[in-house]
Amino acid sequence: MSIGHNPSDALRNLWNEREVVKRVLKCSIGTGETISVWNQPWLKESICLQPVTEVQVMWDALTVGHLFKPNTKEWNENFIRYVFNAETASQILQTPLLRFVHMDTTTWKHEKNGLYSMCSAYREIINNNDYMLQHSIPGRWNTIGTLNFHLR
Numbered sequence: 001m002s003i004g005h006n007p008s009d010a011l012r013n014l015w016n017e018r019e020v021v022k023r024v025l026k027c028s029i030g031t032g033e034t035i036s037v038w039n040q041p042w043l044k045e046s047i048c049l050q051p052v053t054e055v056q057v058m059w060d061a062l063t064v065g066h067l068f069k070p071n072t073k074e075w076n077e078n079f080i081r082y083v084f085n086a087e088t089a090s091q092i093l094q095t096p097l098l099r100f101v102h103m104d105t106t107t108w109k110h111e112k113n114g115l116y117s118m119c120s121a122y123r124e125i126i127n128n129n130d131y132m133l134q135h136s137i138p139g140r141w142n143t144i145g146t147l148n149f150h151l152r
Helices: 009-016 018-023 077-084 086-093 118-127 130-134 142-145
Strands: 024-030 105-110
Touching: 077 086
Parallel strands: none
Antiparallel strands: 024 105
């Protein structure tokens, strides 16, 4: 995939940070029909999911909804334990399925309300940038914005 011949600076920067963006998104499970088991961040811990069984019927098209018991919003434990290793199966089975969430949605992982904010995006970039972490100056820099200055 490419970003074209003459992308804008904003698009180029977003393209360069696409792995950061992927890392900070999560899926809220509704029906599970639009969430790929293999390619989308739907588990709490980001892990690379791989089937442990040799049966590979429609693996590419497997969605989170296929992991439910038929006509319910409950995990199909037998199927999950058949397809995944014990650690992954356990993580899936511990993932809550909320009855009030009816549609699959993608949300921002670093805000309780799931909405993007510049502050949490900046914090994510700073906290996951080795160069920034090595050259940071310790202190309570977040309090600067709350200080009251008297202008003369």
